[in-house]
């Protein structure tokens with residue numbers, strides 16, 4: 211909870227589940243007694259590293275909006291709860307990116323910083339993702355870069371960030387971290403921690419000349435992780451990209467990079483009538499470019515057909531394990547070619563399970 | 576209800592809504608008294624033609640899965656409650672198709688046959704839509720035509736339907752109508768009542784040689800219409816097609832015509848890897864062909880971008896009228912290029928409102 215007090219009921223539920231799914235950890239009774247006592251004495255309790263590792267993986271497994279859950283068991287969990295100072299948090303976010311990028315073979319990873327405790331809130335990372343591009347508002351009101359982050363960009367500038375002399379569409383934003391003792395720490399990401407892929411198209415040479423690029427690692431940093439009644443406000447995690455997140459949303463949404471008119475113009479499509487489906491055609495070519503470029507660059511990426519197949523495999527495995535798997539249809543079905551993917555043609559359990567990742571209202575789009 | 580008894584509470588709620596939205600009909604009190612008395616005496620009550628017309632339009636307005644509701648006020652309502660015999664029902668379905676097709680300027684239309692009454696159930700139309708294509712199971716287990724209708728096709732044959740000597744992929748199924756007195760009546764649709772569009776592509780001449788076609792009027796005939804506690808089991812209604820219903824579902828679903836591999840092969844796409852997005856490319860070209868062919872043939876059709884814009888306009892109008900508009904996200908968002916349409920980027924009210932169209936479990940896919 212926000213005041214750092216651990217919910218005893220959620221704690222008990224989590225400890226029981228931990229022991230149920232990890233029989234080698236022995237019976238839950240003794241640990242339960244200790245946790246209860248620790249909560250009585252201190253208002254909260256400390257997870258063992260094994261509990262934390264398990265809890266983080268289950269928080270992923272329970273993420274109803276995530277199509278990528280097949281590999282939940284193998285996520286790397288970095289236990290950095292000892293880290294409290296903002297500069298160290300920033301250091302370790304950089305280290306997270308290096309380890310997760312892994313030269314292109316991207317590894318799903320979570321770095322867990324100190325939890326909220328009574329009178330001692332954990333650190334917070336202001337960025338929605340560790341790597342995102344600035345949105346520079348120009349004097350005519352238009353935006354160079356990612357319009358989603360114009361406010362963040364303004365805040366970063368106010369805190370002293372100097373964007374490049376010629377602000378461009380893909381200027382990596384600095385990290386902003388705050389802790390109880392350090393109201394705000396700004397950190398420019400070192401270029402070698404930020405893998406990026408310049409975009410080209412396998413058939414259209416002009417595509418590369420558009421100068422588009424995207425970062426290789428999607429690392430969500432603004433969600434709270436809640437495990438057994440304990441809140442970890444800073445616990446950035448990453449998977450790899452499903453191509454359509456970049457090609458159908460980040461680069462295509464009209465309130466993001468809005469690139470379909472540009473791509474369509476270069477494709478020579480008739481953009482006067484929606485019925486020519488020029489948007490749909492440009493969308494497919496943009497997504498082909500994303501998948502092609504990442505693959506060429508040796509960066510892990512997957513297409514929406516592959517991730518849909520994997521997700522159905524995950525559902526089957528969960529069912530076999532006797533567990534319900536919550537899923538949110540409108541998030542699971544990819545944003546393009548929905549009905550071509552098998553995940554479109556069924557319904558899902560919608561239970562809300564814990565542990566979980568939670569968006570704070572202030573960080574919701 | 577299924578036993579023909581009208582629900583008095585639903586009756587009162589409907590009559591009140593009718594008078595609230597139609598002030599020119601005067602106050603509801605007297606009509607309410609009469610309806611209550613009629614239900615007490617006969618178990619049900621008779622809608623006036625005005626009430627029926629209003630009720631049918633509101634049933635459309637309340638259809639949470641329908642993106643096409645902007646024009647709910649102008650639907651033509653054919654009051655054919657006097658029609659009880661199966662042969663007449665079939666006649667009037669044919670007449671419905673003629674009037675709705677209207678030489679290509681398709682008119683949203685509903686034909687309302689007799690309701691269920693105590694001891695006298697209304698007629699039933701067995702077909703899911705008035706026009707659909709047979710699915711002929713061949714000796715090797717494969718299907719020629721629409722696999723969705725293999726069972727219906729078998730039933731029609733058992734009842735005496737003779738498919739063409741060389742069964743083809745687009746053989747229009749006969750109507751099957753049953754009433755209390757006529758256990759089953761079969762009617763072959765006269766060709767002039769079935770407008771069809773041969774499919775061609777604006778840029779690829781080979782496309783026309785695939786010999787594909789689709790019928791112009793989607794007329795759902797297996798849903799019950801429920802108005803003020805009275806059930807109309809036979810009330811076929813039609814709009815016009817949104818192209819993606821044909822191009823992304825009927826012709827593309829793997830358990831329907833499954834044509835993407837065929838289209839992709841003719842486009843010369845690399846179908847060995849899903850990452851080439853060959854399915855997505857073929858999907859767009861197939862949908863371009865559908866929209867192009869209908870337009871060339873002078874048949875009303877709309878694309879998913881246009882219908883999405885119209886639906887948002889509808890939502891705005893409903894809000895302005897002070898009404899909630901229920902909508903089911905997973906049905907409203909088109910099956911292709913979801914995030915390109917504005918309907919993707921929001922949530923909807925999900926209340927369940929009456930009057931309504933209801934799928935009987937037996938007719939659900």
Ligand code: HEM
Pocket residue numbers: 266269270273275276277278279281285318319320433447448449450451452455512517541567569
């Ligand atoms: C391994 C590769 C992964 C893939 C391909 C994947 C894919 C996705 C996709 C496509 C979305 C929807 C994003 C959007 O539409 O904005 C999503 C959401 C989400 N994923 Fe994953 N994911 C992966 C790894 C992970 C990991 C490691 C975690 C956590 C440990 C995770 C947790 C979540 C959560 C919490 C959301 C919802 C985010 C929100 O509410 O904004 N995912 N994922």
Ligand code: HEM
Pocket residue numbers: 631634635638640641642643644646650683684685798812813814815816817820877882906932934
């Ligand atoms: C005027 C043009 C219309 C358009 C473009 C349109 C469009 C659509 C679309 C795209 C669907 C989803 C179909 C699917 O995915 O299977 C749908 C469903 C539906 N529409 Fe419409 N519609 C129109 C007219 C009507 C009319 C006149 C009615 C009733 C009077 C109606 C009632 C419904 C209902 C009840 C459903 C849900 C069907 C089910 O549950 O299977 N629509 N509509």
